[in-house]
Every structure is written in structure tokens, then in C-alpha cells.
Amino acid sequence: MRIDDLDTPAVLVDIDLVKANVGRWQEYCDQHGIANRPHIKTHKLSQLARMQVEAGAVGVTCQKLGEVEAMLDGGIQDILLPYNILGAHKLERLNALRQRGVITVAADSATTIEGLGAAMRDAGNPLPVMVECDTGLHRCGVQTPEEALALAQLIDRLPGLRFAGLMTYPTSLSETPAFFERTRELCAQSGLDVARTTGGGTPVMWRAHEAQGIDEHRVGTYIYNDRMTVRAGVASWDDCALTILATVVSKPTERWCVLDGGSKTFAMDTYGLEGHGYLPAYPEARLTKLSEEHGVLETEGSERAPTIGERVRVIPNHVCVISNLHNQVYIVRGDEVVDVWQVQSRGAVQ
Amino acid sequence: MRIDDLDTPAVLVDIDLVKANVGRWQEYCDQHGIANRPHIKTHKLSQLARMQVEAGAVGVTCQKLGEVEAMLDGGIQDILLPYNILGAHKLERLNALRQRGVITVAADSATTIEGLGAAMRDAGNPLPVMVECDTGLHRCGVQTPEEALALAQLIDRLPGLRFAGLMTYPTSLSETPAFFERTRELCAQSGLDVARTTGGGTPVMWRAHEAQGIDEHRVGTYIYNDRMTVRAGVASWDDCALTILATVVSKPTERWCVLDGGSKTFAMDTYGLEGHGYLPAYPEARLTKLSEEHGVLETEGSERAPTIGERVRVIPNHVCVISNLHNQVYIVRGDEVVDVWQVQSRGAVQ
Numbered sequence: 001m002r003i004d005d006l007d008t009p010a011v012l013v014d015i016d017l018v019k020a021n022v023g024r025w026q027e028y029c030d031q032h033g034i035a036n037r038p039h040i041k042t043h044k045l046s047q048l049a050r051m052q053v054e055a056g057a058v059g060v061t062c063q064k065l066g067e068v069e070a071m072l073d074g075g076i077q078d079i080l081l082p083y084n085i086l087g088a089h090k091l092e093r094l095n096a097l098r099q100r101g102v103i104t105v106a107a108d109s110a111t112t113i114e115g116l117g118a119a120m121r122d123a124g125n126p127l128p129v130m131v132e133c134d135t136g137l138h139r140c141g142v143q144t145p146e147e148a149l150a151l152a153q154l155i156d157r158l159p160g161l162r163f164a165g166l167m168t169y170p171t172s173l174s175e176t177p178a179f180f181e182r183t184r185e186l187c188a189q190s191g192l193d194v195a196r197t198t199g200g201g202t203p204v205m206w207r208a209h210e211a212q213g214i215d216e217h218r219v220g221t222y223i224y225n226d227r228m229t230v231r232a233g234v235a236s237w238d239d240c241a242l243t244i245l246a247t248v249v250s251k252p253t254e255r256w257c258v259l260d261g262g263s264k265t266f267a268m269d270t271y272g273l274e275g276h277g278y279l280p281a282y283p284e285a286r287l288t289k290l291s292e293e294h295g296v297l298e299t300e301g302s303e304r305a306p307t308i309g310e311r312v313r314v315i316p317n318h319v320c321v322i323s324n325l326h327n328q329v330y331i332v333r334g335d336e337v338v339d340v341w342q343v344q345s346r347g348a349v350q
Numbered sequence: 351m352r353i354d355d356l357d358t359p360a361v362l363v364d365i366d367l368v369k370a371n372v373g374r375w376q377e378y379c380d381q382h383g384i385a386n387r388p389h390i391k392t393h394k395l396s397q398l399a400r401m402q403v404e405a406g407a408v409g410v411t412c413q414k415l416g417e418v419e420a421m422l423d424g425g426i427q428d429i430l431l432p433y434n435i436l437g438a439h440k441l442e443r444l445n446a447l448r449q450r451g452v453i454t455v456a457a458d459s460a461t462t463i464e465g466l467g468a469a470m471r472d473a474g475n476p477l478p479v480m481v482e483c484d485t486g487l488h489r490c491g492v493q494t495p496e497e498a499l500a501l502a503q504l505i506d507r508l509p510g511l512r513f514a515g516l517m518t519y520p521t522s523l524s525e526t527p528a529f530f531e532r533t534r535e536l537c538a539q540s541g542l543d544v545a546r547t548t549g550g551g552t553p554v555m556w557r558a559h560e561a562q563g564i565d566e567h568r569v570g571t572y573i574y575n576d577r578m579t580v581r582a583g584v585a586s587w588d589d590c591a592l593t594i595l596a597t598v599v600s601k602p603t604e605r606w607c608v609l610d611g612g613s614k615t616f617a618m619d620t621y622g623l624e625g626h627g628y629l630p631a632y633p634e635a636r637l638t639k640l641s642e643e644h645g646v647l648e649t650e651g652s653e654r655a656p657t658i659g660e661r662v663r664v665i666p667n668h669v670c671v672i673s674n675l676h677n678q679v680y681i682v683r684g685d686e687v688v689d690v691w692q693v694q695s696r697g698a699v700q
Contacts, residue, residue: 007439041642063643083643086610086659089357095446108600111658126496132600139644140600140608168547207541249434250458250482250490258490260436265699268618290390292670293413293433293699294489308461309436320642325674327697346697347677348642349359349615 001337008247008311009261011329016224017241025222026055037061039079039220042320044343046074061218065093066348072100082106082167091119104128106167106272108140113154120160128164129155135168135176145183152192165194170201177212203232227278228271228318237280243313248306257306259295266295267325269318277314351687358597358661359611367591368573375572376405382559387411387430392670394695396424411568415443416698419700422450432456432517441469454478456517458490459581463504470510478514479505485518485526495533502542515544520551527562553582576622576669577628593663598656601624607656609645616645617675619668629666
């Protein structure tokens with residue numbers, strides 16, 4: 001089957017570009033002695049997780065238990081779930097999933113840690129728990145090295161848990177090394193070893209080696225890339241492996257036309273970018289207005305504009321949310337469609 | 351099962367509020383002699399479509415062929431698909447689906463109409479085609495009554511098609527009546543009858559009777575309501591039938607806490623609103639920052655703030671995109687969960 005034979009909208013994944021993106025980052029990590037633990041929220045595909053692990057990743061990162069389940073089903077063994085797991089349902093699921101692979105979690109409160117401790121009672125196989133540290137994002141994470149120490153000590157005291165190190169997101173070159181270093185000192189004074197430190201983030205990826213004392217880097221978007229990674233200067237348009245194929249369904253005036261996808265296809269995320277996607281074939285066109293199933297492409301002032309029935313490819317603003325909107329992706333090589341993969345944990349909000 | 355027994359995030363639909371919303375709008379339509387054709391993109395559930403039809407709706411509106419399929423599967427017979435259907439795949443599907451119910455489409459170009467005409471060759475059962483008119487939104491639709499006439503004539507000339515009237519979105523009280531009236535005159539002069547006119551939109555819903563010459567009104571959000579319909583003044587918080595149940599998983603400082611859902615749970619749509627949802631129990635809290643699986647709830651300056659492990663309900667900004675993010679909704683009555691319904695055409699982008 002060829003791309004021309006697909007109905008639209010359709011998500012296309014250029015598998016050769018994916019391999020190149022995976023390889024380039026792994027090479028960088030190998031060169032700098034950084035453990036690579038890619039985040040699968042970007043693709044939600046165990047086929048690509050296996051590609052990442054086979055290239056040299058130490059394991060993967062998931063954000064939800066539903067993603068962990070999908071990755072275990074797909075044969076991935078070592079999973080970091082840097083999320084506060086709370087509540088009887090999730091603790092029970094976590095307990096069951098631990099029989100199938102090595103799962104490490106993160107926590108940033110005594111409440112979370114005590115809940116984990118009460119649920120994990122097997123002292124012979126303690127759950128590895130990292131302490132999440134806020135080094136600038138102001139989302140989750142303890143605010144000071146002293147708080148990190150207190151939680152590390154609490155984890156250490158609970159028989160079913162094992163203190164596994166420090167986690168942050170994203171790595172801040174100016175803040176993270178000092179926060180982790182100070183925490184490491186405090187832990188050492190208390191006889192606790194910080195076995196592992198993990199940071200992450202795509203914009204900082206090619207400078208991860210400058211962050212002293214961070215063993216591991218987690219990055220998600222790099223496998224596909226998007227307008228955000230191009231804007232951040234860590235990728236070029238030619239590195240964008242995922243595109244959305246759409247059809248022009250309306251052209252009421254010469255000033256705009258309408259694509260057959262809107263917020264349910266391209267997502268509303270802007271992150272400060274103008275419009276909702278970039279069309280390599282029409283670089284001046286602006287995908288400005290999305291309703292749910294329509295995308296208004298403004299072409300006023302552009303030299304060229306597409307016609308009704310024409311098919312165009314769109315590079316999305318934020319590729320990680322695209323995988324979550326679509327049920328399947330088409331794996332392509334050049335103009336050939338070589339496979340169709342179902343997105344495995346789409347909608348796994350729990 | 352009770353709501354307290356559910357894991358989070360979970361979408362809750364209060365079925366009594368749904369019924370009240372459906373009933374109130376139907377009563378208004380009946381009173382004013384307006385045909386009610388609700389848009390199922392909001393719920394994507396044939397159970398609710400049937401409730402709407404049983405209450406008195408003349409049929410439903412869908413935006414994608416995948417939604418049409420789901421509604422036909424659910425026993426809905428009369429469907430308006432106000433979308434330009436282009437390309438061999440979709441024309442073939444449309445042809446097949448027409449054997450199962452009455453499907454009307456809309457078109458705004460000769461290209462679309464000629465494609466429909468070439469695919470629909472059964473002059474004994476012509477496809478009803480409405481002409482989409484742009485009466486202010488500047489999305490799809492012909493720009494002038496003269497263009498509308500030309501397309502109506504083209505539809506009329508093609509043996510497999512039947513000119514079925516005029517369609518716009520949204521109804522503009524100032525622009526739509528004049529546009530439709532002038533088109534009706536032009537059509538009459540050419541011997542063409544405008545059998546039906548259809549407008550739509552939630553903000554204008556309770557003033558639909560002021561728009562002269564529009565037979566039918568399409569409205570989607572009214573069945574659930576959300577922050578947008580409350581802001582528009584067409585519903586109150588007490589009319590919001592869909593809420594998202596979430597858990598506070600982190601509270602790094604007294605200034606903010608973090609919910610276990612982000613853009614993949616609450617959606618990024620803002621439509622000019624501050625933040626990404628409203629918490630009835632914490633009306634001063636601001637759900638300001640969404641990453642994919644985290645929602646930062648700012649509580650600085652609030653009198654009260656939730657604690658870690660606490661479960662809160664969130665009214666989303668735009669409820670129609672919530673149905674598309676989640677695989678199922680929990681049907682509730684008071685604190686009881688009375689059913690679980692799978693969202694039937696989630697991700698039906700084609």
C-alpha cells in the first residue's frame with residue numbers, strides 16, 4: 001500500500017527517521033556515559049520501546065500504570081514510573097505488575113510513601129522508590145534537599161520499600177546539579193546512598209552532559225520531533241518523523257482553506273507557537289483556527305496555496321499528544337506504507 | 351458501586367442532569383416550532399442519541415463518517431453529516447452507510463458536489479445535499495447567496511443528488527436570516543425549492559427563535575454543559591452534567607497542588623478562559639498548568655485547598671473534547687455509579 005492509498009486524516013510515522021533519531025541520541029548518551037531511559041508517552045508503542053532498548057536504553061519511562069501494562073505486555077522489563085501512586089486500586093495494580101518486571105516509582109510526600117509502604121509488604125523484594133525533587137518547574141517534587149532527605153529516610157525505614165535515588169523533571173543546568181549534590185551530602189551524612197539520579201527533558205537533551213552528577217536522562221519527544229523541538233533548536237524539520245496526512249475539504253476564498261482535521265486530530269496545544277502545525281509543502285501557510293473536526297489554513301500572503309482535494313502533511317506542535325488522539329499510526333518508508341500499529345495505551349488515563 | 355469506589359481520573363456523567371438538559375431544550379424547540387437536531391460529537395454515545403430522539407429530536411448531527419457508523423449501529427435512523435465528503439474511501443463508505451439510514455450531507459464547492467455526483471448514481475434514491483453557507487465564522491461555506499444558488503443548481507442537475515436546503519454554523523442572528531432569505535429568493539427565481547434550513551450553536555441556543563427562516567437548530571454542548579456554556583450564560587454550574595473525578599497526588603507547597611490528570615485528561619482548550627477547568631468544591635482554585643498527565647492547581651489566596659489523596663471534581667472548559675480523550679464514561683445518579691458506557695466513536699477522525 002502507498003501513502004496515496006490511505007484515507008485521511010492519518011498519522012504517518014517514517015520508520016527510518018525514527019531509527020535515526022533513536023540512534024543519534026543513544027550515541028550521544030553512550031559517548032557521555034549517560035544512561036538513556038526514554039519516555040514512551042510520546043509513542044505508546046512497545047515496538048518503538050523495544051527499538052529504543054535494543055539500541056542501548058537501560059529501560060523506559062512511563063507516566064501511568066496503563067502505559068506500564070502496555071510496555072510489560074510488549075516485553076519491556078525495566079520501567080521507571082516517576083509518579084505518585086496513591087489509592088487502593090493503583091497500589092493493587094502496581095503490586096501485580098511488579099511480578100512481571102522491575103518497576104521503580106517516584107514520590108514526593110510522606111502520604112504517598114506511607115501508602116506505598118502499607119501496600120508493599122514483601123521485604124525480600126522491596127519496591128524501589130526515588131524521591132522527586134522540584135528543581136524549577138514547580139509541578140511535583142520536594143522543594144529542598146532537607147525535605148528530600150526526610151523522605152529518603154522514611155522510604156529507608158519502611159520494610160517493603162527501598163530508597164532508589166533522586167528524580168527531577170526537567171533537568172535545569174543551573175539548579176538541578178546543586179540540589180542533587182546537596183541532597184547527596186545530606187544522605188551520606190545519614191548513611192544513605194543515592195544509588196541513582198535521573199533528569200530529563202527534550203530542550204536540554206544535547207546539553208545533558210553538562211549537568212554534573214545526573215546519571216540518567218529521560219527524553220520523549222526526540223523519537224518523533226515536532227514544532228517544539230525544532231523551535232528549541234534540538235532538531236530540524238528533516239528530523240520530524242511523525243506527520244499527519246490531511247485533505248483540503250473546502251476553500252471558500254483564496255485567503256483560506258480547510259483541512260479535514262481539527263483539535264481532535266492536531267490537538268490544541270500551542271506552547272506559544274503561532275497556529276497548530278507546520279506544513280513543509282506550504283511553509284507560509286498558517287493553521288490558525290481549529291474547531292473539533294476542521295482546521296482553517298490561512299494562506300493569505302502566501303505564494304502558493306493547496307486546492308480542494310489536495311493532501312498535505314502537517315508537523316504538529318506537540319507530537320506526544322497526537323499519539324493519544326489517534327487509534328493507529330501508519331508506518332511508512334518513503335511513499336510505502338509498510339505497517340499499521342495500534343496505539344497501545346491510548347486513553348490510559350489511570 | 352459508588353463514586354468513591356472508582357479509580358481516577360474518571361469521567362462522571364450525571365444522568366438526571368443529562369435528562370433535564372435534553373428535556374429543557376426540547377421543550378424550547380417544541381414551543382417555538384424549531385426542529386431539534388443535536389450534535390452527537392459532544393457525547394459520542396448512541397444511548398444519549400436515542401434519549402435525544404425519544405425526547406423529540408428529528409434526528410442527529412455527526413461530523414465524521416465514523417460517528418455516523420456508531421450512530422447507525424446504535425439504532426439512529428436520520429443523520430445530518432454537515433461535512434464535505436471527498437475521496438474514494440469516504441464516498442464508498444457513505445454509499446454503504448446510506449443503505450442503513452437517511453443520511454444528508456453538506457457541501458460548499460463544485461469539487462465536492464461533482465465527487466458526490468459521480469459516486470451516487472442511483473437516481474431512484476438521490477443523496478440529499480445541503481449547501482453550506484458561511485454566515486460569519488469564516489470556516490467552511492460559500493460566501494454569497496449567488497454562490498449558494500450556483501451550487502444548488504449543480505446539485506439539482508446531478509441525477510444521484512437532491513438539493514436539500516441550506517446549512518450554516520453557527521447561526522448569526524444578524525447575518526444568517528438575510529443570507530438564507532436572499533438565497534431562497536434566488537432559488538425560487540430558478541425554480542428551486544429550499545426544502546430545509548439548518549443553523550446551530552450553543553451560545554445562541556435560547557435565541558434561536560429570533561432567527562427568522564431557520565427551520566432547524568443543531569446544538570451539541572447543551573447535553574452536558576461546561577465552562578464555556580456557563581460563561582456564555584446559557585447554563586449554570588448546576589446544569590453541568592459531566593465532571594472529571596481526579597485525585598490530588600502531590601502538594602509540594604501550600605501554594606499549589608497537583609491533580610492526576612493533565613492535557614490527556616482535561617484537554618488544552620482554553621477559549622479565552624483562565625485555566626483548564628472549574629472545581630465547584632474549590633471555586634477559587636485555578637487549574638493553570640497542564641502537562642500531559644499532571645494538572646497544577648494553584649490555591650494561593652484561596653481560603654481552602656485540597657489535601658493529598660483528596661478527590662475533586664472538575665468541570666472542563668470544553669466538554670466535547672473530553673469525550674474524545676476517554677475510553678469510557680461512568681453514568682452516575684447521586685453518589686451511585688449505575689453504569690459504564692464505552693465511548694463509541696472516540697478517535698473516529700476519518
